[in-house]
Amino acid sequence: DIVLTQAPLSVSVTPGESASISCRSSKSLLSSKGITSLYWYLQRPGKSPQLLIYQMSNLASGVPDRFSSSGSETDFTLKISKVETEDVGVYYCGHRLEYPLTFGSGTKLEIK
């Protein structure tokens, strides 16, 4: 199974500053079709997860462009520019390269 390791466990950010979250995969997430199967999700407190980023670097519909993602085949970074209070929650990376699908353990973003 593909293991996704997120860091840090939690991050505390002053509004207006930036935050970065790392996700490392135990296996290349580059598919035979040339797509990098890495996804980012945000779960706000008490809410269902929502898709932020698909295929490593594509912004999901309705997601502000303060969110961006980049990486290689195994190392990925989610960057949140100009953090706002609404960005509070737990961020998960996940893949859809093969079954079983797996998720990282999550990174909690808090506001200072």
Add this chain to the structure above:
Amino acid sequence: EVQLVESGGGLVQPGRSLKLSCLASGFTFSNYGMNWIRQAPGKGLEWVASISSSSSYIYYADTVKGRFTISRDNAKNTLYLQMTSLRSEDTALYYCARREMDAWGQGASVTVSS
């Protein structure tokens, strides 16, 4: 508006069964593969099962294989998860989500306890 609404959760004794449903609306359900994903209290996300649009392809996590069955009725726009031989470790909030995980339901709570 895309909507996924789970139902059927509840409190059940270990070893018993429960069936969850997920009613889809706002999109052509029969065109999309679907997933069940669960989240134990205070824990992270765990993929449970996936089914293709026509039910041709079905996949399960090892933790539920042989006990859970995913199915769908495209005429009723509904996804199902039949859960048998339930264990305490199956206690979780169960979400249905579209294949691309760009849409999630609000979750159905399942508690397995005597």
